[in-house]
Structure formats: structure tokens, C-alpha cells
Amino acid sequence: MQLLTAAAGANFGIWNALNEGGIISWSVFIILVTMSIGSFYILFTKLLQQQKIINQGNKVRSSFWNAPNLREASTKLEAKSAYRAIVEDALLAQEQHGKLTDPVDQHDWMANSLARAQGGISARLGEGLAFLATVGSTAPFIGLFGTVVGIYRALIKIGAAGDASISTVAGPVGEALIMTALGLVVAVPAVLAYNWLIRRNKSIMEDLAAFTNDVHGFLMSNGAVKPVLAAPTKPAQVAKPAPTATAAR
Template identity: 60%
Template sequence: MLIQTLAAAATTAAPQNKFGFVEALQAGGFIAYATVSILGIMSFGSFYILFTKFFEQQKIMRQGRDVGTSFWKAPSLRDGANKMDKNSAWRQLVDDGLAAEDQHGKMTDSMEAHDWLHGSLARSEASINARLAGGLPFLATVGATSPFIGLFGTVVGIYRALIAIGLAGSASIDKVAGPVGEALIMTALGLLVAVPAVLAYNWLQARNKRIAENLNGFSTDILANINSKGAVRPAAIAPAKSAAPAAAAPIKK
């Protein structure tokens, strides 16, 4: 009984924390809840785009590695395209190149086949790159605006601290600790949302550039193969020519 009484007395005497995160939101009211909600949505969207674009890039890179091992070993572009996934970006380039070749034969003007094929493949590359860049503007927007959204919460918190000082007539710590703490929390949340978004944007953008370079090289190989009627293939894939036997030295008599 004595122990319970002492424990209850210690609990009653212990100071209560009135300056936690939840308490700061409750003190901030609607503006604090709205600011945190907006930053939470931005953070969730940033990580969703990061993971979805990462897996999409990984799939394209894996399919690009298969191009060198299986596609160029096929006897023709059509046979090689049939070995690829239907939704592959690499197959899209092959299909668009073959379609452009078929369409050129139906033209009645004097447009060169090289120009028509090059334009068609460039248009196909642009559509793939645009699809890869989807979602990156959202990351850039989050990285640029979330600190200012947090700053808005900071300004509101400082304003509430000034009001508390004016009503109390003195800048006592118990009057300003809550609003100032709320202001600092909003600043930290804004930075916490912005930094991962900026890092994700730069990282995904760099990977997209590498994929675009590989797609451009593959497009050039397709253009050369079509224009040469299948004679030109990548140097690393082309079969090595057997060396001609050395001529026998004449026998001296």
C-alpha cells in the first residue's frame, strides 16, 4: 500500500510534456494539420515514384543486356524482335524501324530511305525517353516547394509565439516554447521531404541519360542494319572472319 502511494505521488509530481509533436499539432490547429498533411502526401508520392521508376529502369537495363546476347544473333531483325518482350522499349525501336521501312516503299516522292528511317527511329526514341521521364517533374516540384511549405508553417508558429508574448506581456519560456517548437518542427519536416526528393530526381535522371545513350546506339545499329539489308551488325556481335590460309612459300630448286 505504501509503495502504491509513493508511486502515485511520484507520477503526480512528474512534470508532463506539453511540447511534443502531437501537442504542437494540436496547438497549431488547422494550419499545422494541413501543412503536415501536404508534406506527407508529397513524401509518399516521392518515394512511390522513386521505387516505381527504379524498377522500370532496371527492367529496361536488363532487357538491354539481353540485346547483345540474343537479339543480334538472330538471322533477321524480325526474328530477333520476336525473341523480345512485347512491351520492351528495345522491341519498340525494332518494330518502328521495320514499319518505317515498309512505309517508305509506299511513298511516291523522292524522300531518301535513310532520312525517313532516321526520323522514325528518333521519334520512337523520344517517346520512350518521355515515358521514362514521367514522374520526375513531380520530384523536382517537391524538392523545390516543400521547404517553402515548411517555412509557411514556421511563419505561422512564430506569429503565434509573438501573439503569446503580447498577451502575456513578457517573453517567458512557457509562453513561447510551444509555438517556437511548432515552427522548428515545420522547418524540419519541409527539409525532410525536400532532400530525398532532390536526391531521387538527380539519381533517376542520371540513369535515364545512360538508358537514352544505349537506346540511341541501338537505334543507330538498327538503321545501319536496315539500310545495308542486314549486312551491317554491331562489331562486337558480327562473326569473326576466318583468316585466309597463308600462301605456301615457293620451293627453291
């Protein structure tokens, strides 16, 4: 029984099926594997990028607004921090507003400058996601192409041999099923990664939008308006028992 199983694996394994399919099967296989490698590379690199910005946001909430002014506060952030880029763009917009020859409301000028800074960060966060979306939508069809070719080859074998025995069609049908499975294996993780990264990007951009609004209010009020920082909670004091009548006497 073991010998028969080993022989079947040698005759109808995945590599035999790909070799039997020829250049078309190998081309489909290589394309799908390349798509899978690219998808996982983008997933891990984007997760690292997102986590870095999340860590920067935690640092902003803990110490940024304790500084006396924005210029000094920005030095507490990393040099290439997304939050520092917003602060520096806001300070630059404030300086540029005084040099404008055509009067523009400072509120609008600052809002447009901060919106442009946010747009640049959003664009960087979205880099690579189009590839994931493309893989998720096209990988099943690439696998389906290999499936169609495998079924076509099975029909040719049936016509040439004059019978539809398992030994005649096992190779091409196995090749077709392998292509279908590969297409799904590549597409499903890409779709899941795309949706997950999009959701994390949305959460990050919401935090950046809130920070941008705080910076805008701070500059427009000359430092009078800043986010309210949560005050440290004081330990609860144990109430002293009231004196008894005996003690009072």
C-alpha cells in the same frame, strides 16, 4: 527526472504542437506527408521501370544480333520491350517508305522514325520526375510557411502574456521548428531521387541511342552492317617446354 521528461513530452510533443497550431499546422503537415509519400512512390516505380529496360538491354547484347534478320530477332524480346518497340518502328518505317507518293530519302525517313520512337521512350521514362522536382523546390517553402505562422503565434502569445518565458513561447516555437524540419525531410530525398533517376535515364537513353544506330545501319545496308559481337575468349594454352640437348640425342 523521468516524470518531468514524460510530462514535457506529453505537453510539448509533435502532436501537441500540431494541435496547438490548428488547421494551418495540420494542413501544412498533411501536404508535406502527401508529398513525401508521392516522392517515394515515384522513386520505387521508376527504379523498377529503369531496371526492366536495363535487363532488356542485357538480353539484346547477349542474343539479339545472333538472329538472321530483325523480324526474327524482335521475337526474342519481350512484347512491351523498349528495344522491341524500336525494332518494330524501324521495320514499319521501312515498309511505309515504299508506299510514299512523294519521294523521300530512305535514310532521312528511317532516322526520323527512329528518333520519334526514341522520343516516346524518353517521355515515358521522364514521367513523374516533374513531381519530384516540384517537391524538392517547394517543400522547404511550405515548411517555411508553417514556421512563419508558428513564430507569429509565439509573438502574439508574448504580447498577450506580457513576458517571453519559455512556457509561453515553447509551443509555437516548437511548432515552427517542426514545420522547418518536415520541409527539409521531404525536400532532400526528393532532390536526391530526382538527380539519381535523371542520371540513370541518361545512361539508358545512351544505350538505346546506340542500339537505334545499329538498327539503322543494319536496315540501310540490308543486313551487311551489324555491331561486332565480342568473341568468346579461348583458354590460354600452356607452352610446351623446349626439348633439352640430352633428349635430342
